[in-house]
Amino acid sequence: MQGTEKKAFDTAWVREQFPSLKLQVNGHTAAFLDGPAGTQVPKQVMDAVQNYFVNANANTCGAFATSRRNDAIIASARGAMADFFNCDSNEVVFGQNMTTITFALARAIGRELQAGDEIVVTTLDHDANVAPWRALEEKGVVIRQVDIREADCTLDLEDLRRKITAKTKLVAVGYASNMVGTINPVGEITKLAHAAGALMFIDAVHYAPHGLIDVKALDCDFLACSPYKFFGPHMGTLYGKREHLERFKPYKVRPATDVSPECWETGTQVQELIAGIAASVDYIAELGRHCDSTAKGRREALQAAYRATHQYETGLLTRLIEGLQTIPGMRIFGITDAKRFDERCSTLSFRLGDHNPTKIATFLGERGIFTWDGNFYALNLSERLGVEQHGGVLRVGLVHYNTTEEVDRLLAALREFVSR
Numbered sequence: 001m002q003g004t005e006k007k008a009f010d011t012a013w014v015r016e017q018f019p020s021l022k023l024q025v026n027g028h029t030a031a032f033l034d035g036p037a038g039t040q041v042p043k044q045v046m047d048a049v050q051n052y053f054v055n056a057n058a059n060t061c062g063a064f065a066t067s068r069r070n071d072a073i074i075a076s077a078r079g080a081m082a083d084f085f086n087c088d089s090n091e092v093v094f095g096q097n098m099t100t101i102t103f104a105l106a107r108a109i110g111r112e113l114q115a116g117d118e119i120v121v122t123t124l125d126h127d128a129n130v131a132p133w134r135a136l137e138e139k140g141v142v143i144r145q146v147d148i149r150e151a152d153c154t155l156d157l158e159d160l161r162r163k164i165t166a167k168t169k170l171v172a173v174g175y176a177s178n179m180v181g182t183i184n185p186v187g188e189i190t191k192l193a194h195a196a197g198a199l200m201f202i203d204a205v206h207y208a209p210h211g212l213i214d215v216k217a218l219d220c221d222f223l224a225c226s227p228y229k230f231f232g233p234h235m236g237t238l239y240g241k242r243e244h245l246e247r248f249k250p251y252k253v254r255p256a257t258d259v260s261p262e263c264w265e266t267g268t269q270v271q272e273l274i275a276g277i278a279a280s281v282d283y284i285a286e287l288g289r290h291c292d293s294t295a296k297g298r299r300e301a302l303q304a305a306y307r308a309t310h311q312y313e314t315g316l317l318t319r320l321i322e323g324l325q326t327i328p329g330m331r332i333f334g335i336t337d338a339k340r341f342d343e344r345c346s347t348l349s350f351r352l353g354d355h356n357p358t359k360i361a362t363f364l365g366e367r368g369i370f371t372w373d374g375n376f377y378a379l380n381l382s383e384r385l386g387v388e389q390h391g392g393v394l395r396v397g398l399v400h401y402n403t404t405e406e407v408d409r410l411l412a413a414l415r416e417f418v419s420r
């Protein structure tokens, strides 16, 4: 065992990788609790983008050095995302962001749908996993929306079972809620979708920085996520089962290849950022090896990273919830029972009395604490919880580079806010 022991979570090492965590605001070190809207980026990602521009800045498939290097960078990024998803490289599609990818996929799938066919969406989801499917209503597709259980902001699985019928062609569910942190039983839901003969699309954008994705184990048909939420650049990625990527026909220009997955990547890609995607996956793997030196291959190292970050983030979440519950007027949305923390991730939303969330976010922002206010495009949920017309909620997102000191700073600032 010598030299191979599992180490405690090394926050100092983690924070050293992220140059922006040293930013100062009004004399305070910035506390980035805004991760659900986009995480900070380690220097490995910045270096990869710079390297692209210096050594590989060309379009694809040319007969010269920089173009060949660009092709190699894209191939290696596909390989990195294949390890991230646990799929084959040719099942990985790159795109501008999850929203754009999902609209394009919905349009392609919609070509095969008839009036009266049904798609199931949920009240818990970000609108990027609702609106692209609702757009198919124009051709007579019927959208059925699954409700939540308001008390703990979990999906109403009975309602979901009722809404999946013989007419269902696709079920679109988020892996984790970007507002209240609920993790949905997407493996179980995939089985229900498949039993009805429907496809399963998972929006894993919010889950990706918190938990290991395994599309083989889930057996889902499509899964989308965005590297800028897991320490990478502003882009989107899609996993699609090879048979589906080959069968469905994306809208594309005629000279572009018909070969999958490239045929799904409309126009020239942001290749410098694709270079950054590979580096973000490699950063997470490096973190895994730092936490567990026995982790060897990249997938194994990713598993080790998520094991360690899950445990660390759960500790932060526990401290945050316990602290928030002592603040008068606090209303936390979603699961607060520590025994159920495996059903949620470390993203949390609350309202504080009648205070407008923007005012709280501004107060915190002046003290160098970055949080988000509003609905974060989880519009159905904000409406369902009755907060939409009152400025939504205040959201705190904890990821593995956040610290107990930052949680304590937040709690102290909130106490100061209510006692003014």
Ligand SMILES: Cc1ncc(COP(=O)(O)O)c(C=O)c1O
Pocket (backbone or CB within 6 Å): 036, 037, 096, 097, 098, 099, 100, 126, 128, 129, 174, 176, 177, 178, 203, 205, 206, 225, 226, 235, 236, 376
């Ligand atoms: C859960 C969830 N789904 C989808 C999206 C949209 O992702 P993108 O910005 O890549 O289009 C977001 C963005 O916040 C999100 O949190």
